[in-house]
Amino acid sequence: MNSEYFKKVHKWGAIWNYASLIAMCAIPVVMSIVLKAWPDLNALAKTLAVLIPLYWVTAFVEIATYVPMLGAGGTYLSFITGNISNLKLPCGLNAMEGAKVKPNTEEGEVISTISIAVSAITTTVVIAAGVLLFAPVLPKITAEGSVFKSAFENVLPALFGALGAGYFIKHWKIAIAPMIGGCIILIFAPKMQVGILMFITIVISIISAMIIHRDLWYDDFKKMKSKS
Amino acid sequence: MAIFIVVFIVIQSVFFIVKSWKHGKEIGISKESMKNTIFSSALFTFAPAISILVTVIVLANSLGIVLPWIRLTVIGNLAYETVAAENALSALGGTINSEVTDPVSFTTVAWAMNIGAIFPLLLLPFAVKKLQKTIGGAISKSEKSSKIGDIISAAAFIGIISAFLSRSIAGLSSDGRTDAGVLSVTVLIVSVVAMIILTKICIKFKLSKIEPFTMPLSMFIGMGSAMILTHFLPDIAAIVWR
Numbered sequence: 157m158n159s160e161y162f163k164k165v166h167k168w169g170a171i172w173n174y175a176s177l178i179a180m181c182a183i184p185v186v187m188s189i190v191l192k193a194w195p196d197l198n199a200l201a202k203t204l205a206v207l208i209p210l211y212w213v214t215a216f217v218e219i220a221t222y223v224p225m226l227g228a229g230g231t232y233l234s235f236i237t238g239n240i241s242n243l244k245l246p247c248g249l250n251a252m253e254g255a256k257v258k259p260n261t262e263e264g265e266v267i268s269t270i271s272i273a274v275s276a277i278t279t280t281v282v283i284a285a286g287v288l289l290f291a292p293v294l295p296k297i298t299a300e301g302s303v304f305k306s307a308f309e310n311v312l313p314a315l316f317g318a319l320g321a322g323y324f325i326k327h328w329k330i331a332i333a334p335m336i337g338g339c340i341i342l343i344f345a346p347k348m349q350v351g352i353l354m355f356i357t358i359v360i361s362i363i364s365a366m367i368i369h370r371d372l373w374y375d376d377f378k379k380m381k382s383k384s
Numbered sequence: 385m386a387i388f389i390v391v392f393i394v395i396q397s398v399f400f401i402v403k404s405w406k407h408g409k410e411i412g413i414s415k416e417s418m419k420n421t422i423f424s425s426a427l428f429t430f431a432p433a434i435s436i437l438v439t440v441i442v443l444a445n446s447l448g449i450v451l452p453w454i455r456l457t458v459i460g461n462l463a464y465e466t467v468a469a470e471n472a473l474s475a476l477g478g479t480i481n482s483e484v485t486d487p488v489s490f491t492t493v494a495w496a497m498n499i500g501a502i503f504p505l506l507l508l509p510f511a512v513k514k515l516q517k518t519i520g521g522a523i524s525k526s527e528k529s530s531k532i533g534d535i536i537s538a539a540a541f542i543g544i545i546s547a548f549l550s551r552s553i554a555g556l557s558s559d560g561r562t563d564a565g566v567l568s569v570t571v572l573i574v575s576v577v578a579m580i581i582l583t584k585i586c587i588k589f590k591l592s593k594i595e596p597f598t599m600p601l602s603m604f605i606g607m608g609s610a611m612i613l614t615h616f617l618p619d620i621a622a623i624v625w626r
Contacts, residue, residue: 177502194491220515225540228512237440243432250424250599261535269403271421280432320545361546
């Protein structure tokens with residue numbers, strides 16, 4: 157890994173990150189100034205008492221999960237532009253798979269970042285165009301009775317089914333444990349947040365892979381031992 | 385304000401594309417490969433982006449267009465924004481289905497949605513470097529000595545996909561609209577099968593230029609199967625098991 161390049165990516169990421177943070181904080185302030193109305197602190201505290209434990213804790217788990225998969229540039233951009241688990245993460249992984257590069261390599265870093273940046277631009281343009289040009293027609297897409305309703309309600313199974321197909325066939329033995337584990341967890345906690353569920357299934361999957369490929373671990377361990 | 389945020393996101397993304405493209409060329413990634421990444425990622429994003437757009441429109445019923453538009457362009461995500469807005473509105477004694485006309489209520493929702501979402505940005509500059517060094521470094525180090533790195537990467541990837549597939553098989557959605565059932569499992573199976581068939585066709589007929597598009601295409605076929613099933617067998621399509 158070219159540490160110089162990674163250092164630069166971290167620097168750029170941090171600068172854009174702080175710029176976005178300022179922009180984010182400015183939004184409600186500007187709205188309050190323009191509308192000459194400041195928030196109801198009681199209701200705000202009540203809402204944040206629900207949101208903060210729910211999402212701030214998840215943020216720790218999500219960051220730890222996404223960084224090794226998306227690299228630095230991809231992670232910064234993903235968190236700034238949002239919609240990670242349902243869009244940026246699968247998009248980045250699909251691009252690396254398509255370009256035959258691996259996460260945690262310089263090639264992976266480049267492809268993942270390009271892919272997530274393109275995804276962010278596409279989403280931004282689609283939303284802007286939709287809002288400005290098609291706002292009156294759009295609710296009809298998902299309205300009761302629309303032919304497209306069921307399609308757009310099932311974007312995620314379609315997306316992850318297609319994305320996982322190749323891997324599941326190639327590594328079907330590894331896939332059994334996290335799939336069963338995920339379903340069992342959901343039987344008891346059917347509305348578990350996907351960020352937490354994902355962390356658990358990744359751990360199950362890695363343990364399952366370690367058990368299935370224990371011979372490789374053993375070889376590696378022996379090599380390390382003989383070197384020392 | 386929304387236009388400013390849109391421009392900000394586009395400039396930022398273009399900045400990262402230019403820097404990555406330049407470095408990609410330096411380390412020998414082919415132009416073809418990077419171009420394919422751009423086209424396939426744009427196509428891949430299209431359907432999920434429409435879903436996000438629909439959420440913007442749904443939230444616009446109560447909050448007007450600007451706030452949901454901004455929130456779903458920066459940091460926001462489908463699930464979070466709806467939950468944040470719902471919680472803020474219920475604390476104020478309203479619901480997401482009625483229009484917010486009181487400026488105090490509106491700014492309360494705006495503050496809640498923003499404060500609830502900024503935490504990752506506070507954490508990232510400290511966490512990313514450290515995590516990449518420890519976890520990423522450990523994986524790439526073992527990659528050099530054996531196949532273990534490959535297997536860990538594949539296992540992590542499978543873990544991610546498993547979480548979403550399990551939700552399609554056994555999960556409940558927060559709004560009750562997309563609970564696991566016949567429809568979600570059918571879409572899942574159809575998209576898997578479509579991906580396998582399209583990949584085989586590409587390999588057999590050496591259609592390497594079409595290969596990057598097999599994934600988005602399979603996704604659209606999966607979504608199409610939901611439309612067909614709902615249209616021809618609506619009673620069966622409506623079955624959910626949770």
